[in-house]
Amino acid sequence: MTRTSTRPWLLWAPLAAFLLLFALVAVGLLRPAETTVRSRLVGQPMPVLKLPPIATGHAGLTGRERGPRLVNIFASWCLPCATEVAQLARLRARGVVVDGIAVRDTPAALAAFLTRHGDPYRAIGADEASRSMLMLGSSGVPESFIVDANGIIRYQHIGAIGPQDFETILRAYEAARAS
Amino acid sequence: MRGRGRARGRVMAFLLLACAAPASADSLLPPSPYADTQLADPRQEAAAAALMATLRCLVCQGQSIADSEAEMAGDMRAFVRTRIAAGEQPEAVRGWLVARYGNWVSYKPPLQPVTWPLWGAPLLFLGAGAWIARKRFRKRA
Numbered sequence: 001m002t003r004t005s006t007r008p009w010l011l012w013a014p015l016a017a018f019l020l021l022f023a024l025v026a027v028g029l030l031r032p033a034e035t036t037v038r039s040r041l042v043g044q045p046m047p048v049l050k051l052p053p054i055a056t057g058h059a060g061l062t063g064r065e066r067g068p069r070l071v072n073i074f075a076s077w078c079l080p081c082a083t084e085v086a087q088l089a090r091l092r093a094r095g096v097v098v099d100g101i102a103v104r105d106t107p108a109a110l111a112a113f114l115t116r117h118g119d120p121y122r123a124i125g126a127d128e129a130s131r132s133m134l135m136l137g138s139s140g141v142p143e144s145f146i147v148d149a150n151g152i153i154r155y156q157h158i159g160a161i162g163p164q165d166f167e168t169i170l171r172a173y174e175a176a177r178a179s
Numbered sequence: 180m181r182g183r184g185r186a187r188g189r190v191m192a193f194l195l196l197a198c199a200a201p202a203s204a205d206s207l208l209p210p211s212p213y214a215d216t217q218l219a220d221p222r223q224e225a226a227a228a229a230l231m232a233t234l235r236c237l238v239c240q241g242q243s244i245a246d247s248e249a250e251m252a253g254d255m256r257a258f259v260r261t262r263i264a265a266g267e268q269p270e271a272v273r274g275w276l277v278a279r280y281g282n283w284v285s286y287k288p289p290l291q292p293v294t295w296p297l298w299g300a301p302l303l304f305l306g307a308g309a310w311i312a313r314k315r316f317r318k319r320a
Contacts, residue, residue, distance in 0.1 A: 037237050040281050077206050104206030104250070129211040130254035137279035139237035140251070 039137030039145075039156050046071075046147045047135040051125025054102050055110055061099065061125035068177040069097040070169070071145045072121070073133060075105050076113035078141045084160035085117040091166070092120040096173050100124040101132050103141055144169070148176035206250055213260040214253030220264070227260050230269040233286040234259070234276065243286065 004011050041047075053060035072088060074081040088098050100121040102110050110124075127133065136145060136153075146155040146169070155172040157165060218224040228245065234255065236247035244252040244259070255276075262272045276284050288294045 035240060037240075037280055037283060040279055075206060104208045106207045109207055128208055129257055130251060131258065133251075134255065134258055134276070134279065139280070 036158050037137075037139040038158070039153075041137045041153050042156050044153060046145070046151050046153050047132075049101070049125065049132050049135065051101060051127055051132060053124065054105060054107050054126035055114060055119075055121075055124045058100075058121060058124040061101070061123055065099060065123070066149070066151075067097065068149050068173065069099050069122075069147050070173060071099050071101065071136075071147060073101045073103060073136070073138055073141055073143045073145075075103045075141050076109040077105070078103075080160035081142045082113070082117050084142055084162070085120065087161040087163065087166055087169075088120040089118050091161075091170060091173070094170060096170070097122055101127050103127045103130055103133060146172050146176050148179045150179070152179075154179070210250070210253045211257035213257040213264075215256075218260050218264050223263050224260075226269050227263045230263070230272060231256055231259055234273065235284050235286060237280065237284065 048063035049061045050063045051061040070088075070091065072084075074084075092098055098120050100123070102124055105126065114121075125132070133139070138145075138156075140158075142160050144157040144161060145153050146157075148154050154176040155169070157169060161169060218227060231245040232243050234244045236242045236244050236249055236252040236255070238249040238251045239247045242252070244255045259272055262275075263269060273285055273287075282288055282294075288297060290298070
């Protein structure tokens with residue numbers, strides 16, 4: 001007596017196993033790839049960033065900033081960054097403190113950018129080698145981090161802040177301010 | 180008439196391609212000093228190079244930072260070289276980056292409950308295949 005005469009379903013077992021594996025691989029391949037890398041520092045203390053000034057009228061980052069704030073990583077050469085300045089200005093009008101980190105920028109280009117698009121920033125620190133991005137777990141410009149009064153990073157927004165993100169970010173800032 | 184139009188089309192296409200520029204710009208500063216310059220100490224450079232080959236570029240995520248032309252990769256290379264030149268162990272540098280970006284940034288995933296199938300699955304399949312074919316290994320009578 002062969003195995004399959006006593007248990008006919010055994011004939012189908014290898015095919016079933018293959019189909020299971022096929023389904024597993026297909027699901028993995030067809031799912032849209034998650035390419036954004038989120039920072040692991042949300043919920044962790046904000047690293048101490050000491051960055052020199054780069055814009056007239058703005059101090060650099062001293063690492064001793066206190067109080068809830070939105071830290072915006074941007075650059076004058078970053079095209080999407082130009083689109084979010086209007087939203088940052090709206091947030092500032094609602095009481096949000098915005099500090100900026102200008103990545104790989106020059107004073108002249110940054111001044112032109114601020115004149116052209118607006119200047120919602122309190123302090124702006126210069127980061128020539130993306131060092132602060134590495135310290136924050138940021139993988140590109142623009143990104144924004146909301147830090148609460150205790151210096152804990154509460155929220156990360158990847159990409160330019162659009163009108164559709166305004167409410168979410170404002171609420172996250174209010175929550176950070178309350179904590 | 181047709182021939183002339185085709186030639187004009189080609190000239191136009193060439194001119195357009197010559198003017199084409201990427202929509203997203205590179206930054207305004209040159210690469211970081213140690214992005215493309217090797218360390219003076221060959222042992223340290225070897226350790227740094229070995230580490231860089233196993234760290235993922237966050238922008239071009241199919242490449243290591245050793246291979247990627249992206250500026251962020253250059254800055255990460257400069258970071259790795261600077262840390263190793265200062266005497267830090269390569270695994271400590273890897274751990275620093277993983278603490279901020281997660282396991283995705285390292286090409287060497289750690290052994291965790293979630294990742295054990297990476298090593299265990301081939302062994303399991305091998306064992307399953309051997310069990311299925313177990314009769315074949317008996318001596319033919």
